[in-house]
Amino acid sequence: MPPIRPLHLAAEIGGPPRYDPGHYTALARLAERGALDFVTLGDSFARPGPDALAVLSRVAPATRRVGLVPTVTTTHTEPFHVSSAVATLDWVSRGRAGWQVDVSTTGAEARLFGRRPAAPAAELWREAGEVADAGARLWDSWEDDAEIRDTASGRFIDRDKLHHVDFEGATFSVRGPAIVPRPPQGRPVTVVDGTADPARETAARHADVVLVRATTPERTAGIRADVRRRAAAHGRDPDTLRVLAALTVDLGDAESAPEPGLESGPPLAAHGTYYRGGPVDLADLITQWHRAGAVDGFHLTPITPERDLERIVNGTVALLQHRSLFRTFHPGGTLREHLGLARPASRYAPGRVLQGERT
Amino acid sequence: MTTAPKQLHLAAHFPGVDNTTVWADPRSRSQIDFSSFEHLARTAERGLFDFFFLAEGLRLREHNGLIHDLDVAGCPEPLTVLAALAAVTDRLGLAATVNATFNEPYELARRLATLDHLSAGRAGWNVVTSSDAFTGENFRRGGCLNRAGLPQALGSARTEGNPLTRAAELVATARGLWDSWTPDGTPRRFAHRGEHFRVEGEFTVPRPPQGHPVVIQAGDSPEGREFAASAADIIFTRHGTLEAGRTFYADVKARLAKYGREPDELKIMPGVGFVLGDSDAEAQEKASEIRRQQISPQHAMLALEQVWGQDLSSYDPDGPLPESDPVPDAALVQGRVRTGDALAVAARWRALSREKGLSIRQTVIEATGRRSFIGSPRTVAAELAEYVAAEAADGFVLVPHLTPGGLDDFVDEVVPLLQERGVFRTAYTGSTLRSHLGLAEPVWKG
Ligand SMILES: Cc1cc2nc3c(=O)[nH]c(=O)nc-3n(C[C@H](O)[C@H](O)[C@H](O)COP(=O)(O)O)c2cc1C
Numbered sequence: 195m196p197p198i199r200p201l202h203l204a205a206e207i208g209g210p211p212r213y214d215p216g217h218y219t220a221l222a223r224l225a226e227r228g229a230l231d232f233v234t235l236g237d238s239f240a241r242p243g244p245d246a247l248a249v250l251s252r253v254a255p256a257t258r259r260v261g262l263v264p265t266v267t268t269t270h271t272e273p274f275h276v277s278s279a280v281a282t283l284d285w286v287s288r289g290r291a292g293w294q295v296d297v298s299t300t301g302a303e304a305r306l307f308g309r310r311p312a313a314p315a316a317e318l319w320r321e322a323g324e325v326a327d328a329g330a331r332l333w334d335s336w337e338d339d340a341e342i343r344d345t346a347s348g349r350f351i352d353r354d355k356l357h358h359v360d361f362e363g364a365t366f367s368v369r370g371p372a373i374v375p376r377p378p379q380g381r382p383v384t385v386v387d388g389t390a391d392p393a394r395e396t397a398a399r400h401a402d403v404v405l406v407r408a409t410t411p412e413r414t415a416g417i418r419a420d421v422r423r424r425a426a427a428h429g430r431d432p433d434t435l436r437v438l439a440a441l442t443v444d445l446g447d448a449e450s451a452p453e454p455g456l457e458s459g460p461p462l463a464a465h466g467t468y469y470r471g472g473p474v475d476l477a478d479l480i481t482q483w484h485r486a487g488a489v490d491g492f493h494l495t496p497i498t499p500e501r502d503l504e505r506i507v508n509g510t511v512a513l514l515q516h517r518s519l520f521r522t523f524h525p526g527g528t529l530r531e532h533l534g535l536a537r538p539a540s541r542y543a544p545g546r547v548l549q550g551e552r553t
Numbered sequence: 554m555t556t557a558p559k560q561l562h563l564a565a566h567f568p569g570v571d572n573t574t575v576w577a578d579p580r581s582r583s584q585i586d587f588s589s590f591e592h593l594a595r596t597a598e599r600g601l602f603d604f605f606f607l608a609e610g611l612r613l614r615e616h617n618g619l620i621h622d623l624d625v626a627g628c629p630e631p632l633t634v635l636a637a638l639a640a641v642t643d644r645l646g647l648a649a650t651v652n653a654t655f656n657e658p659y660e661l662a663r664r665l666a667t668l669d670h671l672s673a674g675r676a677g678w679n680v681v682t683s684s685d686a687f688t689g690e691n692f693r694r695g696g697c698l699n700r701a702g703l704p705q706a707l708g709s710a711r712t713e714g715n716p717l718t719r720a721a722e723l724v725a726t727a728r729g730l731w732d733s734w735t736p737d738g739t740p741r742r743f744a745h746r747g748e749h750f751r752v753e754g755e756f757t758v759p760r761p762p763q764g765h766p767v768v769i770q771a772g773d774s775p776e777g778r779e780f781a782a783s784a785a786d787i788i789f790t791r792h793g794t795l796e797a798g799r800t801f802y803a804d805v806k807a808r809l810a811k812y813g814r815e816p817d818e819l820k821i822m823p824g825v826g827f828v829l830g831d832s833d834a835e836a837q838e839k840a841s842e843i844r845r846q847q848i849s850p851q852h853a854m855l856a857l858e859q860v861w862g863q864d865l866s867s868y869d870p871d872g873p874l875p876e877s878d879p880v881p882d883a884a885l886v887q888g889r890v891r892t893g894d895a896l897a898v899a900a901r902w903r904a905l906s907r908e909k910g911l912s913i914r915q916t917v918i919e920a921t922g923r924r925s926f927i928g929s930p931r932t933v934a935a936e937l938a939e940y941v942a943a944e945a946a947d948g949f950v951l952v953p954h955l956t957p958g959g960l961d962d963f964v965d966e967v968v969p970l971l972q973e974r975g976v977f978r979t980a981y982t983g984s985t986l987r988s989h990l991g992l993a994e995p996v997w998k999g
Contacts (some may be wrong), residue, residue: 213670213759215639239659242740242757245667251636252671255587271660274611274691275630282630286587286637306659308751336627345577348851350570353622356613366693371620373610375585375627 200534201484201520202436202491203228204263204403205506208236209499211243218249219256221499228507229521231532232261234294234385234493239270240303247279247293254287261529263292263385268325269318270298270307274368277329284377289528292383292403295322295396319392324363326384326400331359333381334540335371357542379530380537387440388421398424398435402535405440407467411488414439418489436533439489444470444497445505473509480510481519558976561941562820562948562990563968564604564648565597565960570626572856573826573923575846575954584956585629587637592957594638597645600964601978603989604646604677604767605638606950607631611652612688615887616855617864623852632664639672646986648677648769653720655683655692658745659752662727665766666758674762674985679769679789680724682716687887717776719749724768724784730756731765732998741999763987764994773801782808786992787820789950793924798823798945820947820990826925827951829962833928840927843954844918853914856921859886860898870914874899874906923952930962934970941976 207221218235225233237246246264254262262283266276276293284291297318298304304312340355359370388397388404397404398421406421408414414437422432469476480492496502514520530537568574570584583589594605610628614621631649638647647668651661669676683689726745733743733756740759745752770781771789781788782805792801806816828843830836848856850870858865862880879895906916926933940946953959971977987994 211757213667215671219640239663239757240754244670244758245664248632248636248664248667248671251633252640254637255591255640270657272655272692275656278630279633282633285585285629286590286634288587302754305751305753307657308753309657341626343576348849349622350576351620351622351626353620356620367690368692369612369690371613373613373627374629 198485198519199487199490201480201514202438202533203230203480203511203514203520204232204234204261204438204491204493205230205503206234206236206493206495207499207503208234208243208246209496211241213244215249215252219253221503222250222253222257222260222262224503224507226257226260226524228511229515229523230260230507230511231491232263232290232292232383232529234263235265236294237265238267238296238303239298239306240300247283250291251283251286254283254290257287257290259290259524259527259532261290261292261383261532262287263294263383263529265296266293267296267298268322269313270303270309273325273328273363273366274332276325277332277372278374280329280382281333281372281374281377284379284382285374289378289530291377291379292385292529294385294387294405295326295401296387297322297393315390316392319396321363321365322393323396323400324361324366326396328359328361328363328366328368330381330384330400331361331541332368332370332372333377334538334542335359336376337540337543338376338380341375355543376540379528380540383529383533383535388417388437389440394421395424397421399428399430401435402530403436403438403533405438405493406489407440409467411483411486414483415486415488434535436490436535438491438493439467439483440493440495441467441469442495442497443476443502443506444468445473445476445502445509446470446498473505474513476506477510477513477517480514481517484519558938558974559941560978560991561937561946561971561976562822563600563602563977564606564646564822564948564950565593565600565602566606566608566824566950566952567593568952568954568956568959569608569610569628571624572847572852572921573952573954574956575843576956577846578955580958581955582957585627587634589957590634590638591641593953593960594642594645594647596957596960596964598642600960600968601981602645603948604648604675604986605635605642606648606677606679607634607650609650609652609681611655611683612691615687616858617885621855621886623849623855632668635676636668636671639668639675642675644675644981644984644989646675646677646767646989647672648679648767648986650679650681650771653680653682653723654716655688656723658723658726658750659730659754659756661723662730662756663758665727666731666756666761669761669763669766670758674987676761676763676766677769677787677986678766679771680720680785681771682720684716685887715776717780721780721784722747722749726750726752728765728995728998731761734759735999736760736997760997763985764997767986767990767992778805778808781805781819782814783812785819786987786990787822790821790823791923792945793823793825795940795943795945798940799943802944802946818992820992822948822950823946824923824950824952826923826954827933827963827967828925828927828954829930829933829966830927831929833932836928836932840925844922847954848914848918848921850914853917856917857913860895860902862895868913871912874903874913874916930966930970934967934974937967938971938974938976 235246250262301312337355361368385403386397386401388394389407418437635647767786769787770785828840853870
């Protein structure tokens with residue numbers, strides 16, 4: 195049996211569109227009470243719902259520990275704005291920000307902007323990778339100690355610690371430096387769903403957390419190995435990646451006889467993995483997959499957030515904690531700390547350690 | 554019949570790191586930590602202010618090809634900060650500066666509508682524009698526009714196309730999107746086809762609680778005034794003196810009628826500083842000291858080089874101004890709105906320096922800086938009320954020079970005096986920014 199790695203848990207808190215912040219705050223607090231690593235909030239320009247990054251920014255002061263990961267799309271938004279907004283979420287949450295990178299492939303979304311026609315997913319994921327790359331460079335463009343407040347010389351910042359990024363991509367360029375000082379985590383956490391092929395390459399190259407939708411522990415482990423291999427090919431240390439299995443969960447029937455776990459359950463829909471049953475069986479499934487070394491953790495999307503997240507936290511998570519598989523509190527303050535990821539040094543800082551770093 | 558005195562409106566601006574900030578003061582704290590924003594916003598709400606206002610930066614300024622280490626040294630993205638502040642305030646309006654040149658209407662309308670929902674009707678949008686290719690180097694919009702065969706804006710100077718026409722179309726398109734859901738919450742298809750934008754589809758956010766977030770316009774040019782008269786709820790101005798303020802006020806209010814609007818539908822709010830002391834004399838002394846801190850020798854030399862358009866590092870800030878004339882149209886400073894032509898500014902500065910026998914630094918201290926209200930709390934309250942009574946302003950955007958405690962004294966000492974005079978509210982009467990400003994909700998134009 196492979197050595198057991200720490201288990202990471204995250205949950206999606208989006209459901210049918212809601213516009214009152216109290217709803218989202220209550221869910222994020224619930225996840226926080228379960229010591230989950232982070233919550234995600236899905237987003238797209240094409241379906242009803244508020245801007246996810248703004249919602250999680252609204253949630254930030256009302257929570258203390260849980261990571262906050264909105265979906266931010268890269269196809270129609272300026273890369274400079276993306277990087278500024280995510281860095282600012284990291285500031286207002288005191289180091290708990292991430293972003294889930296996504297692309298907008300449909301003609302309907304393109305027509306909302308009228309700037310460019312819809313493009314194939316592979317092309318858009320390449321661009322998304324460039325946006326992630328440019329964003330990370332902008333986050334690095336202020337060295338950590340750039341603010342000097344030197345009254346003797348009258349300088350607030352040391353301009354030698356600020357850097358143009360001069361990023362040239364296929365569809366955009368950014369000169370830099372960032373307008374937002376380097377965020378508390380150095381770089382907020384980048385999350386990519388790496389299930390489909392065009393996204394997987396971007397995930398392997400740029401993501402800190404990779405989500406994988408697969409129906410068996412074997413398939414998941416296979417994708418995990420593939421992502422790690424590709425990351426290594428890009429010069430990254432694969433151990434700086436966290437691969438989470440993505441499951442949609444429906445715990446609505448918890449009162450009835452528990453359905454068998456996923457493996458013997460109904461085959462899963464094209465959209466990925468769908469678990470229906472009780473919180474205890476879900477805990478068993480998580481335990482099994484994790485013990486098998488298939489994944490570093492799980493990203494759970496409750497079908498009905500109010501109901502299912504409560505059952506996840508009070509049922510599934512409580513049981514995992516009881517089995518000492520999952521922590522009972524957040525030992526650190528930042529999302530990177532929850533995930534066991536180091537705070538990266540700025541690539542522009544002299545003497546930074548190159549090993550395991552993106553270049 | 555006695556009429557109630559005209560009520561004034563108050564907003565608080567979070568000072569960035571620039572020549573209005575005294576960051577070297579030992580009481581000065583972080584310019585970026587959320588705690589600083591929280592303190593200032595909570596103080597403004599304690600003072601029953603109409604709104605809290607954040608500026609935006611899209612590129613760090615550069616001087617002589619180097620990143621400027623004294624001016625506008627970093628700031629967070631305003632809409633995201635304000636969404637967080639909505640969690641720690643209940644009534645305070647939350648206004649973000651968001652550029653109308655480097656954003657697209659669909660996305661911007663969505664982010665602003667979201668802020669209005671998240672704050673239960675407290676969002677405001679300060680529409681600014683940019684015409685410089687320097688800022689454009691951080692954005693791809695120009696490239697996209699060129700490919701689509703639409704009018705190009707990136708790289709074009711003020712002469713080629715007015716960024717205000719894009720801004721006006723952007724605001725109109727955003728309003729259309731905000732109106733695209735029926736008041737009973739049904740989304741409807743939206744289509745806009747104009748000179749700058751083609752937007753087609755369904756908006757993802759219901760009509761904002763305020764109908765439309767409050768629209769603010771900053772600027773002074775005739776086109777800016779016209780734009781504000783046609784489309785804005787508030788106009789920011791730099792006209793701080795009583796006379797200039799009255800002239801500006803009369804001009805702008807007179808423009809409203811042709812858009813079928815009443816004078817009350819556009820509030821005029823200059824951005825002003827303030828310095829309080831136990832006595833007027835003490836406040837004056839403090840103000841001089843603050844100006845000395847704001848305009849350090851280094852800052853004075855930078856300001857001089859910005860006007861003269863050349864490297865003047867061999868000059869002594871405590872010595873006389875250069876005899877030579879400025880280099881016209883020099884791009885020594887980038888990322889800053891240039892005001893006035895350099896030759897005229899230099900002539901004015903030289904005259905001032907000769908007349909009063911001032912050094913470079915003293916001249917810069919005298920010639921620059923925004924209007925400040927300086928005096929005891931009683932003096933400042935009286936002057937503010939006088940400006941509003943005399944129709945030089947409808948209210949003020951206060952710019953404290955200290956972060957984050959720079960508003961504390963004003964709220965504790967001046968606000969009660971304004972209330973005593975009957976010119977400022979003693980409690981919030983509504984919950985939305987529009988209600989604080991006495992502005993009606995825009996009629997739904999589905
Ligand atoms: C009170 C005030 C605040 C402003 N804030 C910003 C800002 O945050 N960001 C920005 O790019 N420009 C800002 N501006 C600049 C205006 O957008 C505009 O470019 C400038 O006022 C020049 O316009 P004008 O030629 O019509 O006077 C501000 C202007 C004023 C008066």
